[in-house]
Amino acid sequence: MADDQTDEGAAEGSAPKTKFKLIIAVVGVFAILCGGASYYFLFMRQKAEEKHAEAAAVPKPPVFVDVPEVLVNLSNLPGERVQYLKVKIALEVKDSPVVAQIQPSMPRLLDIFQTYLRELRIGDLQGSAGMFRLKEELTRRVNAAIQPNQVNAVLFKEIIVQ
Known part of the structure; x- marks a missing residue:
């Protein structure tokens, strides 16, 4: 009987130690996985995105x-x-084939510019807001005249009011 009690005590004593070792092992594996994932997302992912860019x-x-x-x-x-x-104006386009398609329409563009600009008053050109409105309106008119091609922007190289 005494031997039976020692076997039961040994079995009970070894069970908590094995559970503790198992918990330590699971926490260790979890810590390694979390560390690896953190390393990837912080360092390796940025390098992969840079290569992709x-x-x-x-x-x-x-x-x-x-x-x-x-x-x-x-x-x-x-x-x-x-x-x-x-006014000296430059038109910004995406690529050079569009330039070849715009050149034949240049007389029409000049006519559009002149007829619109002649209707302006000096008050329409005052300040940066007036210049922005003028730029937007000229861009809209140019794009309507050269459809299906598009102009990204109308850029002012020189503007003199006298």
């Missing part, structure tokens, strides 16, 4: 089309002195 196609620089200089007199009330507007 480098592999992406480098965007082409835009192409600019110079429009001949436009000189118009501004709209004014009778009796006021005549004021003139001189």
